[in-house]
Amino acid sequence: MSEVAPVFRSPIDLHTHSSASDGTETPYNVVRSASEAGLGTLALTDHDSTAGWPSASEAARDHELTLIPGMELSTRLDHVSVHLLSYLFDPVNPALLAETETIREARLARAHAIVDRIAADYDLTWDDVLAETQPGATVGRPHIADALVKKGLAPTRSDAFQGILHWRAGYFQPHYAPTPLRGVELVVAAGGVPVLAHPGTGPRERVIPERRLAELVDAGLFGLEIEHRQNSPEGKERLYELAAKFGLAITGSSDYHGAGKPNRLGENTTSPEVLSELIDRATGWSPVYGAVTRSL
Template sequence: MRIDPHTHSSCSDGTDSPAALMARAAEAGLDVVGLTDHDTTAGWAEAAGAVGSTGVALLRGTEVSCAVDGVTLHLLAYLFDVEAPGLTEAFEHARTSRSTRARQMVELLAADYPITWEDVEAQAAGAVTIGRPHIADALVAAGSFDSRGVAFAGPLATASPYYVRHWALDPVRACELVRAAGGVPVAAHPRAASRQRRLVPDAVFADMTDAGLAALEVDHRDHGPAEREQARELARYLGIGTSGSSDYHGAGKPNRLGENLMPPALLEQIVGEGSIPLVTA
């Protein structure tokens, strides 16, 4: 069974609609795909509607914005009840903060680059969550950079003077909220040092495990061999599972669907512990 549990649609910072994402998952030979847009479940219904025509099962999820002591960490939340209190409110808070942060960054960038907020909105094309990828796309469209990646390595980097932080949940609290909503939390790319200067300490992952963390995403494009082994060893120490994913964003990144996969045993655990089912044909 080929399971890619971490992808993004145009509802956040991907370039494919949820239905198009499902079609591409079928073309990639996937059996199950996880739709995990940032801080939103807006794409779930459309993706679920494409399950029958594509034959690809849908693992419903969200990538939750978290941070501890100024260090960003993303948490994949699977199969939770969207009606449960707490988690949905956190998503709304994060989306509002991301939008405010994006506007502030555009104001700073506009002093040196030909970019406006209207340019960013045009690139977002109705996305529920507007973030740095849309700013990057606007900079590319303006001719300032050749690609999202180059823009992220320059003015959109966390160390850049144009960078502005946004509100994010404490990761331990996030695990508690996901479990309270009947969901299953998995830490996304926990050793992706290229994304920022510092990493979340191991002690935080231990506290997250006590709060219900099910696994670490080990096999990821942003993890080299050393980082994968570090993450795998940490998961062994914590007594939790390991996962893998593409973190696919469509045309926005080079990540390919199915380039890393989730073990079927972990999917079985998530389905067994989640409060809503896998969507199957």
């Protein structure tokens, strides 16, 4: 038998989170869960962090699954949060590393401010929130939600976001994030491949303006995450139109958070052809192939 180049396998899920950000499973266990769910390829995309890459890579080798190391980068457009899935970039690129550190510090300060506001009306402390995080995790609103659940102030994480953590409740606090254009530029400069995460959550008119999308395409945007449970039917329709107009790749993903969200691994997937193009475009990092394909 002669060894040939490793290949990834389907099904392919390109958006998941671990306890390195706001998921409930360790990076290793996210990969193990993906293997048990029958996935062949998985991207780990924790918020503004690559801390889970080493453990997830070990799990990919142990469980014969292909890992696409990635990150979900926080950006902001006209006061609206825009998330940028970023794949196979250099994790020690100085500019990108500095920006993610700034974002994480801003997230931490924002979380403190939110908890202080909530504590004025409810029995919640900063220690309660820290108890719901793992060492080194990017602290965020999901951890506050988990603390609210633990304290009996909300039935589930989702209920916490629809209640106390909803912006209408008065406790919301924004945090610093670069513009989507700056985010795309940083990821591309680090050899990575950027994709807009679930950009169609509202009606057609709330999808990113065409002129802004054109700027991102010119800067190196690779695709749009269209098959995602949070995208509305009207939003998806508009996104498919934009993808066709600008020649953008279409991805589908679960946005798995373990027990933190109802999203299930592999509920939406990406085609092998799109992933192959994504890998070919990346220059910053390589997939972790958990198994080597052999031919006779």
